[in-house]
Amino acid sequence: MEKQKICAYCKEEKKLTKEHLWPNSLHKRIYAANEQNENYFWLSRLQRTIPNEPTIKDVCAHCNNVTLSILDAYICNLFDREFINIIKFNEKISFEYDYHLLKRWLLKMSYNSARIHSAHDEKALELMLPYILGEDDNLGRSVQLFALLTYPEEVKKREIDKTITSDETIIIEPKIHRVGHILFKVPNIGQKILRVVHLRSFSFLLAFWPSAGGKAEQNDFESIITSKMNGLKLLRANKKNITLECVGIGAWMSLKDARSQFEFSNKQ
Numbered sequence: 001m002e003k004q005k006i007c008a009y010c011k012e013e014k015k016l017t018k019e020h021l022w023p024n025s026l027h028k029r030i031y032a033a034n035e036q037n038e039n040y041f042w043l044s045r046l047q048r049t050i051p052n053e054p055t056i057k058d059v060c061a062h063c064n065n066v067t068l069s070i071l072d073a074y075i076c077n078l079f080d081r082e083f084i085n086i087i088k089f090n091e092k093i094s095f096e097y098d099y100h101l102l103k104r105w106l107l108k109m110s111y112n113s114a115r116i117h118s119a120h121d122e123k124a125l126e127l128m129l130p131y132i133l134g135e136d137d138n139l140g141r142s143v144q145l146f147a148l149l150t151y152p153e154e155v156k157k158r159e160i161d162k163t164i165t166s167d168e169t170i171i172i173e174p175k176i177h178r179v180g181h182i183l184f185k186v187p188n189i190g191q192k193i194l195r196v197v198h199l200r201s202f203s204f205l206l207a208f209w210p211s212a213g214g215k216a217e218q219n220d221f222e223s224i225i226t227s228k229m230n231g232l233k234l235l236r237a238n239k240k241n242i243t244l245e246c247v248g249i250g251a252w253m254s255l256k257d258a259r260s261q262f263e264f265s266n267k268q
């Protein structure tokens, strides 16, 4: 007997499709944008050091091509307007966004990645399904969304390729896309694991809270994390744009460890 196939989104028994983690429509744009770059050779080399994302085979055609493709279409639109640009150090931009479409897409990417890697937060992400599917905007209040900009960074080539002995340098631009975690740790206060989605110059951080939890806890966390991570800003549901300053982190630093860890002292 054939094994029951349940869609990871609608939870119905249906014929399932096979998809890559990064939607094809978006992947094509990323590829085209990177190909024009003179540092393409170095970028593809760096990209290879990051494990490949296998495919997802547990989503039905309706969820994929109807419900979730609205989110993918929105991100492609945002890519053409915002993510295509590589932002320079200290540059200030006004980032325009549709809060729920952006957050639902980031949660979808995180949920897909969590299932691929059997990550510890798979269940927490699964609880967000009614929000991801656009059925319950209130549920989204239990997840905070932060944005941070990554700047191009000059690196010695031998840091990337050990066979190089010269002091020659290269500018690494933030052109990598990946989904992972960040451990935010403040001694004597505590730590929290956040989801992070990197898309070229932009890094989006998602912080999860109990849905019944008070707003005070979220406000406290916002003031601590934004005071420790330079350039990090909370995006709000009642706003349509935010000014972001590209002072966050260098592209090479951000890449060095796919599971970036930030540890901060209590000193400002």
Ligand SMILES: [Zn+2]
Binding pocket: 007, 008, 009, 010, 011, 012, 014, 059, 060, 061, 062, 063, 064
């Ligand atoms: Zn489905």
